[in-house]
Amino acid sequence: MQFGVFTVGDVTVDPTTGREPTEHERIKAMVAIALKAEEVGLDVFATGEHHNRPFVPSSPTTMLGHIAARTERLLLSTSTTLITTNDPVKIAEDYAMLQHLADGRVDLMMGRGNTGPVYPWFGQDIRNGIRLAVENYELLHRLWREDVVDWQGKFRTPLQSFTSTPRPLEGVPPFVWHGSIRSPEIAEQAAYYGDGFFANHIFWPKEHTQRMVGLYRQRFAHYGHGSPEQAIVGLGGQVFMRRNSQDAVREFRPYFDNAPVYGHGPSLEEFTRETPLTVGSPQQVIDRTLGFREYVGDYQRQLFLLDHAGLPLKTVLEQLDLLGEEVVPVLRKEFDALRPAHVPVAPTHASLVAARDAADRAATGAADAGDLAGAGAEGRR
Amino acid sequence: MTRRTLAVVSAGLSQPSSTRLLADQLAAAARDELVRRGDEVELRVVELRDHAHDVVNNLLTGFPSTELRAALDAVTGADGVVAVTPIFNASYNGLFKSFFDVVDAQALVDRPVLIGATGGTARHSLALEHAVRPMFGYLRAVVLPTSVFAAPEDWSGGTAEGALRARIQRAGRELADQVDRRPPAAGPADPFALTTDFAQLLGGRED
Numbered sequence: 011m012q013f014g015v016f017t018v019g020d021v022t023v024d025p026t027t028g029r030e031p032t033e034h035e036r037i038k039a040m041v042a043i044a045l046k047a048e049e050v051g052l053d054v055f056a057t058g059e060h061h062n063r064p065f066v067p068s069s070p071t072t073m074l075g076h077i078a079a080r081t082e083r084l085l086l087s088t089s090t091t092l093i094t095t096n097d098p099v100k101i102a103e104d105y106a107m108l109q110h111l112a113d114g115r116v117d118l119m120m121g122r123g124n125t126g127p128v129y130p131w132f133g134q135d136i137r138n139g140i141r142l143a144v145e146n147y148e149l150l151h152r153l154w155r156e157d158v159v160d161w162q163g164k165f166r167t168p169l170q171s172f173t174s175t176p177r178p179l180e181g182v183p184p185f186v187w188h189g190s191i192r193s194p195e196i197a198e199q200a201a202y203y204g205d206g207f208f209a210n211h212i213f214w215p216k217e218h219t220q221r222m223v224g225l226y227r228q229r230f231a232h233y234g235h236g237s238p239e240q241a242i243v244g245l246g247g248q249v250f251m252r253r254n255s256q257d258a259v260r261e262f263r264p265y266f267d268n269a270p271v272y273g274h275g276p277s278l279e280e281f282t283r284e285t286p287l288t289v290g291s292p293q294q295v296i297d298r299t300l301g302f303r304e305y306v307g308d309y310q311r312q313l314f315l316l317d318h319a320g321l322p323l324k325t326v327l328e329q330l331d332l333l334g335e336e337v338v339p340v341l342r343k344e345f346d347a348l349r350p351a352h353v354p355v356a357p358t359h360a361s362l363v364a365a366r367d368a369a370d371r372a373a374t375g376a377a378d379a380g381d382l383a384g385a386g387a388e389g390r391r
Numbered sequence: 392m393t394r395r396t397l398a399v400v401s402a403g404l405s406q407p408s409s410t411r412l413l414a415d416q417l418a419a420a421a422r423d424e425l426v427r428r429g430d431e432v433e434l435r436v437v438e439l440r441d442h443a444h445d446v447v448n449n450l451l452t453g454f455p456s457t458e459l460r461a462a463l464d465a466v467t468g469a470d471g472v473v474a475v476t477p478i479f480n481a482s483y484n485g486l487f488k489s490f491f492d493v494v495d496a497q498a499l500v501d502r503p504v505l506i507g508a509t510g511g512t513a514r515h516s517l518a519l520e521h522a523v524r525p526m527f528g529y530l531r532a533v534v535l536p537t538s539v540f541a542a543p544e545d546w547s548g549g550t551a552e553g554a555l556r557a558r559i560q561r562a563g564r565e566l567a568d569q570v571d572r573r574p575p576a577a578g579p580a581d582p583f584a585l586t587t588d589f590a591q592l593l594g595g596r597e598d
Binding site: 195197214215271276 | 447451452453456583584586587589592593595
């Protein structure tokens, strides 16, 4: 199982000091968080993409390329890449370039973006959100798999004899997750392609996640990619920890009460009860997180949101220490012990290359001998 | 015998409240009429006052608490709705509007709704027609022709045979008529149900 952090990249006043970080400070803090994530033994760093204040990460591949150069092992991802307002041609090229520079340590998560005014800044209309996500991703999927593409759709100019460059590393595109809070169409899309499905699983009741993942698993099997429990599922999560749980509650409360999105609404206690937010000791985070699999099944990736609502970098880095030292080692062991053998782990570039090679060998063998067909095709996605 | 449920929404703020009193009388009139026709009727009362904080939280966070979810489901899953608000500043009160603002916009389509209101003076009575009725019209609910406004003088003048009583009876019969014409409600709609498949999505034929 993979563990990591995902960041929205909000610039928010620290309510305990009244100080707002500069954009420069926030961008550097995101990089520091990514480097720390690798240092403490996490697997994944994912950044959001936004083109409106108060958010800074408008150019994810620039940031991830920089982080790639400063890390060895960390998998770089997005949360999310805007498949609606970005040109799929540019996504294909940018992320293939990143994939080469990072030696394959790249995957990405598609999302739509929910802020109406942003769409027309990029020539689009939020009312076409689902249609854009479907058409643009279909094109992206082809651009990474076909050397020469002729294409015509509704939302961008047609392509004639176009080759997206560079080609994906070793001919294997980055793995793709599709993220959605409550649009069943996106679970259907992920299932259709046999891609991963990521349930945001923060700020919303667990029932959303349960229903969306259940639908995705069922449709994943429907489209012939494997059994429902073999579908590739990722979850978000939101935690704040101190060794003593009362200290965690006391320290986090002013950030909670003034946070964007849910601040000035429900109490910390209500929100903790109604959503996956956990504020307490590392053991409480372990217990709550292990409970996620009871309503989504065995899953492949867990990302935590640690750095929003104006929390200072120092505090976030302390959270990463606790996560890396006390929480993730236990979760890794427990989840791995619970996962049945036929449930796959999250795909990586190496596993996708191996699956592709095995499938190719099987195809060649089948052509040569006729009796080895299908031996290596299983698990390819 | 058909099983029917009526949701009774009261946005009264005081306790006891004349808004709740009117809502109960309207619901009882509809229930009695349905029972007379052979139905079994369950009333589900939703006192919005009990959910006031949760309604605001839902506006802010985008999702209802467990308790508010139950109240919303009671309303959207009912065969008919009695909705009564006090009139503030010539319109429904903010709590009434906020509650219906967090009801899914499709959830009350073709649902019979009996509207009522209370106020400090009879001069508020047309707020039912220019504020409450259009709101349910937007939601494409079936708002009954008779709406019932109760002013202080309605409560004070002989309750048994007064004009208010007659209007309540008539409104109750209209609600029973509309409920009677429809098959029993299927319960709240499932927002996570997949209504399309990928071939349709790729063909640009979602919705």
